[in-house]
Amino acid sequence: MNCDIATLMQVLQSGDPDEQLQALDACFAVLADPSLWYWLIGFTLVCALVGALIGRYKNAVVRDTLLGLALGPIGWGISLLLPKTVSRPPCRACGKPTETNDKFCRHCGTPL
Numbered sequence: 001m002n003c004d005i006a007t008l009m010q011v012l013q014s015g016d017p018d019e020q021l022q023a024l025d026a027c028f029a030v031l032a033d034p035s036l037w038y039w040l041i042g043f044t045l046v047c048a049l050v051g052a053l054i055g056r057y058k059n060a061v062v063r064d065t066l067l068g069l070a071l072g073p074i075g076w077g078i079s080l081l082l083p084k085t086v087s088r089p090p091c092r093a094c095g096k097p098t099e100t101n102d103k104f105c106r107h108c109g110t111p112l
């Protein structure tokens, strides 16, 4: 028995519990097939890699890698729509990194 929509609809409408169990077993066998998981893991890694490449362009590698990992091609679109992060020089007084929209250093309070 195959695990496809047409077969499943036919089995559900037949009302035969034995056939329904066979269909359930067929669908679990599809889910347990390792080649499906290899494809899914490979696709997820490619999505994260493309996200990282977009992030490298946008100066936000971690953010865009996570977006690509979690959302795939939708995450790429979000990454491309987000504004490019401008890297700022570290604080003149303490040398700690600063955020884009900060007016004062978060570590020592010096105006930026």
Ligand SMILES: [Zn+2]
Binding pocket: 091, 092, 093, 094, 095, 096, 105, 106, 107, 108, 109, 110
């Ligand atoms: Zn500082």
